[in-house]
Amino acid sequence: MSRLDKVTVLGSGVLGGQIAWHSAFKGKTVTVYDISPDAIERCRGVHHRYAAVYRSEVGADDADIAATRKRLTYATDLAAAVAQADLVIEAVPEIPEVKTALYKEMAGLLPPDTLVATNSSTFLPRDFAPATGRPEKFCALHFSNNIWAMNFVEIMAHPDASPQTLTEVTEFAVEIGMLPIPLRKEQNGYVVNTWLVPFLNAAQTLVTNGIATPEDVDRTFLYTGARFGPLGMMDMIGMKTVFDVLSHWGQESGDAQMIANADYVKENFLDRGRLGVQTGKGYYDYPDPSYQRPGFLDVPDISAVPDLVSVFSPR
Known part of the structure; x- marks a missing residue:
C-alpha cells in the first residue's frame, strides 16, 4: 500500500474534477483547488452529476456516494489546499507558462515529503521538473477522460525522478483502480x-x-x-x-x-x-x-x- 492518502488536485476542470471524484470514491481524502470560485462551483455541480454516473455505470450505492462526498473538500487558497498533501496532481490548462507559474508558487508551500505529478497530456515532465523545486519527487501521471470507464493512466519519468517516487505513484494508480501504462522513454503526447x-x-x-x-x-x-x-x-x-x-x-x-x-x-x-x-x-x-x-x-x-x-x- 502506498502512503499517498491525502491528495490535492490542482484544477477543477474536466479531468481535474474527474480525478478528484474518482480518487475520493476509491478511498482517498481529496482537496480540489482552483483559483476561480466560479470554477469550484461548476466542479461541485459536475460532481453531483458524477454521483448519478457512478450509480448507473460503476454500481455505486447511496453509502458509496455519501462516503465519496465526505472525503472531498474544495479550496481557492493554494497554501491551505496543499498544506497536508501526500500527493499533488496538477491538472491546470495545457499552457506551459500557466503550469510553470503554479509550480513555482507552490514550491515553498509543500511539506517535505509531498510528491507532485502532472496530468499534462502533451508536455514532458522534464519541462516542469525544475520549477517544482523537488524534481526527484516529480513525474507525469496522465489520466484519460471518462476515468471510471477508461481506467488507464500513463506514467512518465524524467532523468531526475527517483525510483521511489515512480514506485509510490504507480502504487497509487493501482489503488484507485487504474491500469498503469509505463512509458519506457519520454514522449510528447505520451501513448494515447x-x-x-x-x-x-x-x-x-x-x-x-x-x-x-x-x-x-x-x-x-x-x-x-x-x-x-x-x-x-x-x-x-x-x-x-x-x-x-x-x-x-x-x-x-x-x-x-x-x-x-x-x-x-x-x-x-x-x-x-x-x-x-x-x-x-x-x-x-x-x-x-x-x-x-x-x-x-x-x-x-x-x-x-x-x-x-x-x-x-x-x-
Missing part, C-alpha cells in the same frame, strides 16, 4: 495523445475546411462500433483543452492547418461559451447528443437524396 491528437486534428480539418459536417465525420467512425466519434470526443475532452493543444502545437510546428483548426474552435465554441459536455453544448447538445439517438446511422429514405446531392460544390 501521440495518436489521438493527429486523429482529432484530421477530423477537425474536415470540418474547418467544409469537407463534411461534424455528424458525417462522426458517422464514419461510429461504424467501427465506437460509442462516439472524434467530434464527440472533443466535446468530452473540453473545447478549451482542444484549443490549447491545437494552438500550441500548431505554432510550435508551424502547421498552418492546425492553427486554422484552433482558430475555428475558438470562434465557434470558446467565444460562444460552448465548451463541450461540461457546459452542455459543444459540437452536440447534452445530455441527449444526436449521435446517441436511434437512427443516427440508419440508411435514409430515398426522398432525402435531393438534399444530399444539393451539398456538392459546383465545378
Whole structure:
C-alpha cells in the first residue's frame, strides 16, 4: 500500500474534477483547488452529476456516494489546499507558462515529503521538473477522460525522478483502480495523445475546411462500433483543452492547418461559451447528443437524396 492518502488536485476542470471524484470514491481524502470560485462551483455541480454516473455505470450505492462526498473538500487558497498533501496532481490548462507559474508558487508551500505529478497530456515532465523545486519527487501521471470507464493512466519519468517516487505513484494508480501504462522513454503526447491528437486534428480539418459536417465525420467512425466519434470526443475532452493543444502545437510546428483548426474552435465554441459536455453544448447538445439517438446511422429514405446531392460544390 502506498502512503499517498491525502491528495490535492490542482484544477477543477474536466479531468481535474474527474480525478478528484474518482480518487475520493476509491478511498482517498481529496482537496480540489482552483483559483476561480466560479470554477469550484461548476466542479461541485459536475460532481453531483458524477454521483448519478457512478450509480448507473460503476454500481455505486447511496453509502458509496455519501462516503465519496465526505472525503472531498474544495479550496481557492493554494497554501491551505496543499498544506497536508501526500500527493499533488496538477491538472491546470495545457499552457506551459500557466503550469510553470503554479509550480513555482507552490514550491515553498509543500511539506517535505509531498510528491507532485502532472496530468499534462502533451508536455514532458522534464519541462516542469525544475520549477517544482523537488524534481526527484516529480513525474507525469496522465489520466484519460471518462476515468471510471477508461481506467488507464500513463506514467512518465524524467532523468531526475527517483525510483521511489515512480514506485509510490504507480502504487497509487493501482489503488484507485487504474491500469498503469509505463512509458519506457519520454514522449510528447505520451501513448494515447501521440495518436489521438493527429486523429482529432484530421477530423477537425474536415470540418474547418467544409469537407463534411461534424455528424458525417462522426458517422464514419461510429461504424467501427465506437460509442462516439472524434467530434464527440472533443466535446468530452473540453473545447478549451482542444484549443490549447491545437494552438500550441500548431505554432510550435508551424502547421498552418492546425492553427486554422484552433482558430475555428475558438470562434465557434470558446467565444460562444460552448465548451463541450461540461457546459452542455459543444459540437452536440447534452445530455441527449444526436449521435446517441436511434437512427443516427440508419440508411435514409430515398426522398432525402435531393438534399444530399444539393451539398456538392459546383465545378
